[in-house]
Amino acid sequence: MKKKIDLIKEYRIQKLFRILECFEKYPFNRDSLRECVLELYNGKSEKSIFRGMVISSLRHLGLILGYDLDLRLSANGNLIVAALRKSKEEGLRAFRAILTEIDHHEIMILKMIARKNLDFDNLKMSLVKKIQAPSEKQAKERINHWVSMLMQIGLLVKENEKIVVAETLLSKVEKDLDSSVKKDIFEKIFFETYNSIFKKQENIPIVDIPEIRTEVMTAFYIKYNLIVTEKQVDDMLRAMKFTTDEYIISLGRAMGAEEKLFKYERDYYRTISVRFLK
DNA sequence: CCGGCGGTATCAGTTTAAAG
DNA sequence: CTTTAAACTGATACCGCCGG
Incomplete structure (x- = not known):
């Protein structure tokens, strides 16, 4: 082949x-x-x-x-x-x-x-x-x-x-390209970024995954001088717990065929949303 | 004479404009 | 308003000019 x-x-x-x-x-x-x-x-x-x-x-x-x-x-x-x-x-x-x-x-x-x-x-x-x-x-x-x-x-x-x-x-x-050392910071940056986008779009909780990827990667780079690629973001996001007693993460499907969707288990998603329980 | 830059022909879909 | 024509878009394979 x-x-x-x-x-x-x-x-x-x-x-x-x-x-x-x-x-x-x-x-x-x-x-x-x-x-x-x-x-x-x-x-x-x-x-x-x-x-x-x-x-x-x-x-x-x-x-x-x-x-x-x-x-x-x-x-x-x-x-x-x-x-x-x-x-x-x-x-x-x-x-x-x-x-x-x-x-x-x-x-x-x-x-x-x-x-x-x-x-x-x-x-x-x-x-x-x-x-x-x-x-x-x-x-x-x-x-x-x-x-x-x-x-x-x-x-x-x-x-x-x-x-x-x-x-x-x-x-x-x-x-x-190794994301194993970045996992600890990832959750922190992910939630910070999510909240800042959430505020920016006037408290609408549904966030586009391509946008949060961009913001997370920029934050990693600017604050920690660490290179994180899209693939690493997706890998680290997939590795997170989606349901805990502090928050619930849910994913939204894309309407049609789109580029660079987020693959989770067997499906592709376009948006992400977090509900904080505390 | 070779090869790299980029030009060209072409195609399948769309979108926009013109014509009826 | 509907039909028809023209223009635009993204992509692809191959070509040709020009400088070294």
């Missing part, structure tokens, strides 16, 4: 950073957003750049949500921008965590490379054979782009003619 890899058309990370900043500036504002993005490509056409490259790449990477007028950052996309505000290196750290998480779960290039000891070209060829794509040319393009992104974030390094995994860096990333 060959793996499927999406084609990331825009894979230059510095460019993606600037695009994400446009999304942060103009959520739900397609016109300004499009203008902001096209400025980065000095006036190229919206069809090829905005629709053909930017939107599809960011969606494949899970960094944006919504269609036409509703385009906006996902929680992961927002985390990158928040980190970027601190420094470029921090932005890379966030991006690295998110990309590595995708790689570990879907593509596994890093694991494949760690096992082999091939030169660059042979390595790429062996990867190309393992993925499913419409043509060999397409497979090559996909692998090239993913490998390039892993190099840009520093997880793959050229060493003479060989290519190796930067183990020290990878272990740092894996620390960022």
Whole structure:
């Protein structure tokens, strides 16, 4: 069974950073957003750049949500921008965590490379054979782009003619991806965040999960300098007790097919609500 | 001559505008 | 108001120009 890899058309990370900043500036504002993005490509056409490259790449990477007028950052996309505000290196750290998480779960290039000891070209060829794509040319393009992104974030390094995994860096990333040390703080931040959104929306207790993900992740990052991805939020939320003598958490279903729903047991949910008993 | 950037053709759905 | 046409949107595969 060959793996499927999406084609990331825009894979230059510095460019993606600037695009994400446009999304942060103009959520739900397609016109300004499009203008902001096209400025980065000095006036190229919206069809090829905005629709053909930017939107599809960011969606494949899970960094944006919504269609036409509703385009906006996902929680992961927002985390990158928040980190970027601190420094470029921090932005890379966030991006690295998110990309590595995708790689570990879907593509596994890093694991494949760690096992082999091939030169660059042979390595790429062996990867190309393992993925499913419409043509060999397409497979090559996909692998090239993913490998390039892993190099840009520093997880793959050229060493003479060989290519190796930067183990020290990878272990740092894996620390960022490990939620076991964050569980204790999670409940505290989750309830604080819930309450602040609850107040913000004038005491309406039903909170959108994509929104609370964003806020929880930002709080973790700003207050504790900890990277928490969407997946980690979902994992830690699933691990919580939903019913105690202090509170009851309930989940709300989505109306139709939507993106990035919260999976709990066998179903997908869109909203969350907490009733405090004391 | 090669490859990367990004242009293009195309498609299936939608949405909007124009025409009747 | 209803029908018809045009434009828009997101996505995909493949192509071609240009710089090194």
